[in-house]
Amino acid sequence: MQDIKNYVDNHKDRFVDELIQLLKIPSISADSRYKKDLLNTAEAVKQSLLDAGCELAEIHETPGHPVVYGEKIIDKDLPTVLVYGHYDVQPPDPLDLWESPPFDPVIKETASHPEGAIFARGACDDKGQMYMHVKALEYMTKNDQLPCNVKFMIEGEEEVGSEHLGWFIEKNKEKLQNDVILISDTGMIAKETPSITTGLRGLSYMEVEVTGPNRDLHSGLYGGAVANPINVLSKMIASLQDENNHITIPGFYDDVKEYSEAEREKMAEAPFDLEDYKKKLNIEEVQGEKGYSTLERASIRPTLDVNGIWGGYTGEGAKTVLPSKAFAKISMRLVSDQDWKKISELFTKHFESLAPKSVKVKVTTHHGGQAYVTPIDTLEYKAANDAYAEAFGKDPIPQHSGGSIPIVALFEKELKSKTILMGFGLDTDAIHSPNEHFGIWNYLKGIETIPLFYKHFTKLKQAEKK
Numbered sequence: 001m002q003d004i005k006n007y008v009d010n011h012k013d014r015f016v017d018e019l020i021q022l023l024k025i026p027s028i029s030a031d032s033r034y035k036k037d038l039l040n041t042a043e044a045v046k047q048s049l050l051d052a053g054c055e056l057a058e059i060h061e062t063p064g065h066p067v068v069y070g071e072k073i074i075d076k077d078l079p080t081v082l083v084y085g086h087y088d089v090q091p092p093d094p095l096d097l098w099e100s101p102p103f104d105p106v107i108k109e110t111a112s113h114p115e116g117a118i119f120a121r122g123a124c125d126d127k128g129q130m131y132m133h134v135k136a137l138e139y140m141t142k143n144d145q146l147p148c149n150v151k152f153m154i155e156g157e158e159e160v161g162s163e164h165l166g167w168f169i170e171k172n173k174e175k176l177q178n179d180v181i182l183i184s185d186t187g188m189i190a191k192e193t194p195s196i197t198t199g200l201r202g203l204s205y206m207e208v209e210v211t212g213p214n215r216d217l218h219s220g221l222y223g224g225a226v227a228n229p230i231n232v233l234s235k236m237i238a239s240l241q242d243e244n245n246h247i248t249i250p251g252f253y254d255d256v257k258e259y260s261e262a263e264r265e266k267m268a269e270a271p272f273d274l275e276d277y278k279k280k281l282n283i284e285e286v287q288g289e290k291g292y293s294t295l296e297r298a299s300i301r302p303t304l305d306v307n308g309i310w311g312g313y314t315g316e317g318a319k320t321v322l323p324s325k326a327f328a329k330i331s332m333r334l335v336s337d338q339d340w341k342k343i344s345e346l347f348t349k350h351f352e353s354l355a356p357k358s359v360k361v362k363v364t365t366h367h368g369g370q371a372y373v374t375p376i377d378t379l380e381y382k383a384a385n386d387a388y389a390e391a392f393g394k395d396p397i398p399q400h401s402g403g404s405i406p407i408v409a410l411f412e413k414e415l416k417s418k419t420i421l422m423g424f425g426l427d428t429d430a431i432h433s434p435n436e437h438f439g440i441w442n443y444l445k446g447i448e449t450i451p452l453f454y455k456h457f458t459k460l461k462q463a464e465k466k
């Protein structure tokens with residue numbers, strides 16, 4: 001029997017090579033031209049599960065991109081871990097800001113990753129982190145160290161809102177039955193500061209269209225006399241936040257959970273260096289909701305952001321035009337106990353009410369999901385805590401994240417089990433940005449930590465039964 005550290009050390013080059021192969025397939029879920037690539041990625045994931053020791057692995061078609069399911073059941077009386085991850089990635093745009101092509105992985109050193117990092121779209125979010133679980137399974141099965149049953153559910157639509165995963169779960173509740181859901185699709189505070197994500201924000205993603213005159217007009221002949229939809233849209237958007245950066249949609253804060261002073265003080269103990277944060281982003285000052293710290297603004301408070309805005313002439317040179325239409329994509333990050341459908345309705349009603357008579361507005365909802373918060377006084381958290389303590393030599397810090405994995409709240413509701421979010425990415429890994437990367441140290445440390453979770457979880461669960 002080899003211990004996990006040795007096993008990782010002996011096989012690390014192959015682990016990196018295999019991930020690189022997976023990263024070469026452009027599994028961009030948002031773009032229908034890549035449908036075949038998503039299928040190919042699903043096939044590759046399925047094969048990797050079989051190679052790692054799953055006795056069953058299958059591809060489930062959905063109305064969208066397929067879900068890969070795999071399992072190894074060793075004993076019905078033992079607990080079952082369900083691993084969730086996603087094999088789809090964000091579009092790589094803007095392409096010209098990549099230092100190497102997004103689907104042609106290269107290894108380079110960075111300040112945070114002196115051991116090297118793999119640069120490619122999806123390296124950290126989430127192919128690299130998902131694949132840690134496949135390699136952890138390989139270690140456990142090849143060395144007779146799998147202490148419980150394991151199931152995998154790897155989807156291809158996370159980056160576009162997991163539209164069909166709810167449907168898949170609903171249809172396969174029996175198959176997906178488990179004792180804990182394990183996910184690596186978040187980050188950690190720092191390499192020397194392991195952390196477990198205990199909160200995720202919800203999301204409500206909207207699109208608005210403002211229409212003025214029935215055609216583009218000459219901005220000299222009509223300008224000043226006919227409403228310009230871009231001007232109007234800008235004013236409408238600007239009014240959505242007041243001078244304290246409070247969101248002005250009536251009822252928006254009604255269900256926002258307020259944390260006690262004691263809870264806020266506890267959260268503020270997490271290491272955070274504001275000067276370093278500003279320096280890394282090359283900004284002079286941060287901004288945000290009055291009365292809250294930067295960490296709080298980016299985790300336990302809701303937000304409203306324009307993600308894209310367009311209309312009129314954006315080509316080379318200058319064209320004098322008063323456009324007929326203007327558009328924007330607007331997202332709101334939500335916290336418990338806000339309901340994303342209710343917030344989408346409140347937004348729609350308010351945005352429509354803001355429009356002057358000179359324009360028409362159309363508001364549509366793209367997708368959304370509920371926020372997620374988990375307590376830390378649970379058996380599941382304790383198992384994760386013990387796994388990190390063993391791998392890192394210190395206890396992890398529980399941390400609320402600002403990101404969203406909308407399906408997590410649904411998992412708990414439908415499958416009635418707790419979720420553990422074991423993330424190994426760093427904030428500097430540039431997920432969703434050009435030059436996304438994943439540290440090789442982080443990748444290998446993840447592979448090393450995961451089997452320890454299985455071990456501690458099974459031990460605690462068996463002890464509870466007695």
Ligand code: BES
Nearest residue numbers: 125158159160161185186187401403404
């Ligand atoms: N893995 C991320 C979410 C994440 C990243 C959570 C880092 C915490 C820390 C996930 O793939 C993601 O990008 N989610 C989307 C939401 C989705 C509906 C498009 C997001 O947060 O924007």
Ligand code: MN
Nearest residue numbers: 125126158185
């Ligand atoms: Mn992800």
Ligand code: MN
Nearest residue numbers: 090125159432
């Ligand atoms: Mn993502």
